[in-house]
Amino acid sequence: MITLTINEQKHEVEVDPSTPLLWVLRDKLAMTGTKFGCGIAQCGACTVHINGMAARACVTPVSMVTDAKITTIEGLSTDGSHPVQAAWVAHEVPQCGYCQPGMMMAAAALLTQKPNPTDADIDAAITNICRCGTYPRVRAAIHSIAKT
Amino acid sequence: MNFALNRRLFLQASTVAGGGFMLGFALPGNEAEAAAAPEVNAWIVIQPDDTVIVRVAHSEMGQGAFTALPMMVAEELNADWAKVKPEFINPTEHVQRNRVWGGTATVGSRAVRTSHEYLRKAGASAREMLIAAAAQQWKVPASEVRAEKSVLTHTPTGRTLSYGKVASAASRMPAPKDVALKPHTEWTILGTPKSRVEIPDKVMGKPVFAIDVRLPDMLFAAIEHSPAFGGKLKSFDEKAVAKMPGVRAVVALADSAVAVVADSYFEASRA
Structure with a gap:
């Protein structure tokens, strides 16, 4: 069981620790605003914030971000006001x-x-x-x- | 983008599922639907609060069709653009209703070029039906009723009715056989700049692209094929792959590729 802090909410997911954050967001948590593009950190479609810094979620193993504050497009604002x-x-x-x-x-x-x-x-x-x-x-x- | 069960299908489904319950209201099917949200014609639904839902049969890929096509309908409908709410057609309903919305292929810059005539006619036809319904309610000749910005006015007396008030009655009016379209010199919506209506959703990451569709018990497949053109599949270790997490099946595709079917795309592609 891995605990993640995404958009200021705690989520517990049962995944292989090497799974990229992108697929935990999309497949386990149904947060499909973050996109799959190339899968090799080139295109940036999967960009999220990890402790406020832009990061490519498709090459970020979920085990690396268990202590981090993760923000996705769904959490940039709740009403499009960012x-x-x-x-x-x-x-x-x-x-x-x-x-x-x-x-x-x-x-x-x-x-x-x-x-x-x-x-x-x-x-x-x-x-x-x-x-x-x-x-x-x-x-x-x-x-x-x-x-x- | 919106594949959710819409109200019409929901009503059909619930009428079947809960037949006795629906009969309790003693409303024939058409009446119940009209009361829910009157469909003046296949393209136009006008809600009691004057919201004009205009259906869009082409996809929006950034070319602006989701805005431009409803503009054509709204122009002839004399609708208040601020009250127009574009909505994608439901593909299941499209099939069930014998492809009532015509061609849906979105290709070659054709959506806007080829939709003008029938969309404008749909708008003009609905406008005439709204005028006829208002005339009937006021017991005046239709020629004395003007439709403008989603409001019907009886010109001699100045009485008004909003579209939402007569939409239900209009939906039961016969559709006119032929309608005249406005000359472009009279356009107030077409030919003017309008903000693309789907952008607020796009900046929130809300649109459901094909890759985002999730259905109950859905499986994902990833395909590995030869990196060289014409390459043939020699062998693959089905047992080793089948043991990997999430994998449900390993399938050879003729003699050229292997597909792995798994619970998620990541699990399939990793295998």
Whole structure:
């Protein structure tokens, strides 16, 4: 039995300790907002926060995060009011939307560390892949939050 | 995205399951449905609180169809756009109702290009039925009734009724055989910028993509095939794989691949 703290709630799950956090979230806890993309830490669709830092859940064994505070898109806010979510709505960032939970988690973590990121900071920190090509709006939305 | 049992199917199902209970209300099936949420036609349901549900038969993949297609209906319906609530059709109901919503394939930028005529006609037809229902209630000629922004007005006297008040009666009106569509110079919704309606859900991670669908007792399969084109399957250790956690079956797919079926996708793909 493994105990996890996700979105400020304790969850007990019966899994192999080597199971990636992503699959515990999706398969055991039915939290499907966090997406499976590549499974090899490249695309960022599975990005969550571990103690406030952006992390790729698809390569994070669940045994590594038993003492950590985990935040997923479901916990970024309960009503879509997080500044990143509000900016994403205002700028109509998502197209198909599949990669956007991971994109928003990466953006939220960046803004916590660098409240006024430059384009270079954004490029360096947000390596998430979006097949729809929403990158220009991702940048614009992040800059709009930095200004406020 | 929404595969939940909708109200119509629920009513059908519960009418069958609890027949005696439903009969207790002495309401014929159509009346019960109309009272629940009147379907003016297959595309349009108007609730008593004036919410206009417009059904969408194409998928939303970021191209904006979930917003653009209801705009076509709302334009001819003369609906208040703020009260329009797009809703995906239920695929099961689509089959049960003999594919009442037509083609659902979403491909080649065709959803918007090819849906104009029938969606606008559905909106115009429902608008005429609402006008006819209001005229009947007021006992006036339909030509004296104007429909605008989800409100019906009897022009000579200024009396008004909201769409929600007459939707039930409108749903029992005969559909007009032919309806004239507005010239584009009179459009107030089409051709104007509108916010994409599904975005607030998308920023919360709520949309159910195919990979997110969970059904009772669902199993997951992962397929391993030859990394080289045309490669053949020589052998695989079925016994070793079958012992791994969560694995339910190991299946050879002809002579070219192996599928592992497990309780979760991770367990299947790891095996």
